[in-house]
Amino acid sequence: MVMLSAQALAPARNPRLTGLACLRCDLVLPVATHEGGCPRCARDGHASNLRLVYARDEQVEATTIALPFPEALSLGEGGTPLVEVPELAAAVGVGRLSLKLEWCNPTGSHxxxxxxxxxxxxxxxxxxxxxxxxxxxxxxxxxxxxxxxxxxxxxxxxxxxxxxxxxxxxxxxxxxxxxxxxxxxxxxxxxxxxxxxxxxxxxxxxxxxxDPFGIEGYKTVAAEIAASAMPDLIVVPCSRGDLLSGLSLGFAEIGRGMPRLVAAEPFPRLSRVMAGEDYRADFAGETAQFSIAGSTVTWQAVQALRGSSGCAVPVGDDAARAAGARLSAIGFHAELSAAAALAALTELARDGSLGGCHAVLILTGSGFRDLADENVGLRDADGAAGRAQSERNQQQAKWPDQRDNG
Missing domain, CATH: 3.40.50.1100 (Rossmann fold)
Incomplete structure (x- = not known):
């Protein structure tokens, strides 16, 4: 493979980027590497990610999303379809339902x-x-x-x-x-x-x-949704809340209102925190929804839900499979973790309260990405295989000497 020069391709940083701020305590820090998130929160025994801060520019529209690297190298990501599914909306019990097809990105996911x-x-x-x-x-x-x-x-x-x-x-x-x-x-x-x-x-x-620089990329999902129509709620498959946080930051930056954000999770984690438990605890569970497995909760996910009057809905594997079958029946083949979003919406709509609402499901990956190997079973809460049969893969390349120049 021909390797291009990283130095020659390095994109320019957004000149409006002035610093980073803590999502929890609002501490403002300079543009630099802050491993482990906010240092002040860390000293207090907490763990909080940061967000990027940009200077105002009167020549830039208020609804325009700022990115740290506007000219970043691209494979053609973004601009994914937002598809209306009125028949599914009626079946679920919502006024309007749209599917954001993130599997249309270059490598097949958000x-x-x-x-x-x-x-x-x-x-x-x-x-x-x-x-x-x-x-x-x-x-x-x-x-x-x-x-x-x-x-x-x-x-x-x-x-x-x-x-x-x-x-x-x-x-x-x-x-x-x-x-x-x-x-x-x-x-x-x-x-x-x-x-x-x-x-x-x-x-x-x-x-x-x-890294908060990466989470900025998810603000573009919010911008694309808002450009079509501002929904009442958005359901997001969620593990540690990167996408959830990016949506929250994006809608806040657009300034036209904050949809209610709903996290679909494979077993109770965020839902337990929203009910009063400490987000720093370990949350045990097993799931076949491998893309959103994990035993940890982040402050950024908690902040996104609280800031949007949102909630988290635990979705078991059977419910996710049933939701996947409903999507496939109308032509959309979602991976199990993505189908969980429909299952979460179905649960929320069960009491009839969403009849006049516009909901968006973020379908993060295609069903072709699901595990097909019969030897692979459930994953426990830290993501390890419950029945993994393989031995450790020892593919280890010899990398050049690494230096941090930033």
Whole structure:
């Protein structure tokens, strides 16, 4: 594979970007690398991500979304269809229902919007290696965008990473290293970051969320939805809340109102926090919805729900499968984790309160991405395979010496 020069392709940073602010305590920090989120919250025993702060520009429309790297390298992400499904709306009991088809992004999931900005930030910092801990979609996206940017990539996964993802990630030239337990991936990323790599995913406990530069990419989903019609509520498949937070930030920036955000989760996590439990706790559970598995909750997810008068709806695997079948019956083949959004909406609409509402479901990935290997079963709450049969994959590339120049 011909590797392009990362330095030659490094995009210009938005000149309006002036700093970062904590989502929890509003502490303002300079534009720099802030590993682990807000340092003041960390000293107080909390974990909170940051958001980017931009200077006002009277020549820029108030409803225009600001991005840290407006000219980031692109594979054609964004601009995904928003499709009306009146027959499904009537069946569920909502006034209007739209499906945001995020599987139409280049690598097949919403992650591409984030990866474009993350890889631009990696270039901005002069990183030569990008690392990510992923169950599949995120790792594939990072691998593809790293290849586009001419950077090396290494994906840390669990031993049960499906063969289809292994092939696709490797095809982009990324290395793969797998572990028996999900949290081992985070320890591996911490080592790589200490060596100078750029982390494209969370690796901290308590969990903080992905680098805020990447989350900015998800604001474009809000902009595209708002350009069509401002809905009453949006249902989002959710693990650690990167997409949820990006939507919250995007609608706040647009300034035309905040739809009620609803997190579809595979077992009670955020719903328990919204009921009063500590977001820093460990939340046990098992699920086949591998894209949104995990035992942690982030402050950014809590903040997004509270700021929109939203809620979290636990969706069991059987309910997600039934929802997937309903979508397939009208032509939309969603992965199990994405179909959970319809199941969550169905549960909310059960009492008849949404008859006059416009709801949007974010369908994050196609059903073709679901696990087909009969040897792969449930995942426990930290994402490890319940019945993984594979041995650890020892694909480890020898990366060049890493230095952090940012």
């Amino acid at each position: 992650k591409d919007r984030m990866s474009a900005q993350l890889l631009a930030r990696a270039q901005d910092r002069g990183a030569r290696l990008v690392v990510a801990a992923s169950s599949g979609n995120g790792g594939l996206s990072v691998a593809a965008y790293a290849a586009r940017a001419g950077l090396s990539a290494e994906i840390a996964a669990t031993d049960d990473l499906p063969a289809s993802y292994r092939r696709a990630i490797s095809a982009h030239g990324a290395g793969i290293v797998t572990f028996a337990e999900s949290l081992e991936r985070w320890r591996h990323l911490a080592i790589r970051v200490a060596e100078g790599a750029f982390a494209a995913t969370n690796y901290h406990l308590p969990a903080v969320g992905t």
